[in-house]
Amino acid sequence: LEGEEASVIALGDGERFVLLAPAQDHKRVGEGDTGPNTGGMGAYSPTPAVGEADLRVVADKVIGPAVRQLAKEGRPFRGALYAGLMMTAQGPKVIEFNARLGDPETQTILARLESDLLPALHAAAKGDLRGVELAFSEKAAITVVLAAEGYPGKVRTGDPIAGLDQVQEDDDLIVFHAGTALRDGRVVTSGGRVLGVTARGATVEEARERAYRACETIHFAGMHYRRDIAHRALARSGGSK
Numbered sequence: 001l002e003g004e005e006a007s008v009i010a011l012g013d014g015e016r017f018v019l020l021a022p023a024q025d026h027k028r029v030g031e032g033d034t035g036p037n038t039g040g041m042g043a044y045s046p047t048p049a050v051g052e053a054d055l056r057v058v059a060d061k062v063i064g065p066a067v068r069q070l071a072k073e074g075r076p077f078r079g080a081l082y083a084g085l086m087m088t089a090q091g092p093k094v095i096e097f098n099a100r101l102g103d104p105e106t107q108t109i110l111a112r113l114e115s116d117l118l119p120a121l122h123a124a125a126k127g128d129l130r131g132v133e134l135a136f137s138e139k140a141a142i143t144v145v146l147a148a149e150g151y152p153g154k155v156r157t158g159d160p161i162a163g164l165d166q167v168q169e170d171d172d173l174i175v176f177h178a179g180t181a182l183r184d185g186r187v188v189t190s191g192g193r194v195l196g197v198t199a200r201g202a203t204v205e206e207a208r209e210r211a212y213r214a215c216e217t218i219h220f221a222g223m224h225y226r227r228d229i230a231h232r233a234l235a236r237s238g239g240s241k
């Protein structure tokens with residue numbers, strides 16, 4: 001399949017669904033989308049790969065039919081339904097479905113969510129999403145994954161993480177812990193994808209600059225991350241890579 005990958009996640013109540021804002025993940029370990037696949041080295045939302053019209057097509061041709069068919073088969077789906085898509089010239093094609101949120105897509109999507117998530121999750125779990133609407137900010141959000149040495153292969157763990165206390169977290173910057181552990185009062189690496197630095201900004205450029213500035217203050221032995229997260233959005237907008 002030729003095109004750009006995109007992730008569209010829906011919250012379903014077994015019958016109805018609401019869509020979360022689309023995001024684009026960077027699955028390959030290396031810059032320029034090279035090297036082996038990972039769980040995701042970074043993501044951003046919104047993505048120009050999925051415009052308003054594309055999102056309606058995804059709702060009508062992908063999520064809607066999946067939700068209806070599951071209900072018809074007596075397996076109504078309540079929860080987060082993640083469609084991994086390839087946006088081709090012939091429209092969106094499904095690569096995979098996951099019955100969960102996406103990581104690191106969700107960090108960027110929730111950074112843009114203006115509605116309260118909990119009532120929406122509750123409504124989905126109770127089977128009645130009627131009246132639930134999710135509003136997303138016009139702002140852009142980006143997550144850069146800081147990975148451990150060896151990731152996505154065999155990783156080294158136990159490396160102390162420095163600089164976390166230097167990062168000024170605020171409404172527009174959050175460092176999510178993923179593969180970390182507390183050992184003797186120190187935060188150390190304990191998995192492949194160690195931290196997810198998530199930033200928000202008026203534009204993807206602004207969000208990106210904020211995220212990478214924070215990445216530069218964090219350090220652990222063997223740490224690596226991609227420096228080109230959101231490169232496709234920047235190329236489209238004429239920004240630098």
Ligand code: GLY
Pocket residue numbers: 025039040098101102103104105
């Ligand atoms: N980031 C890809 C996934 O959550 O499956």
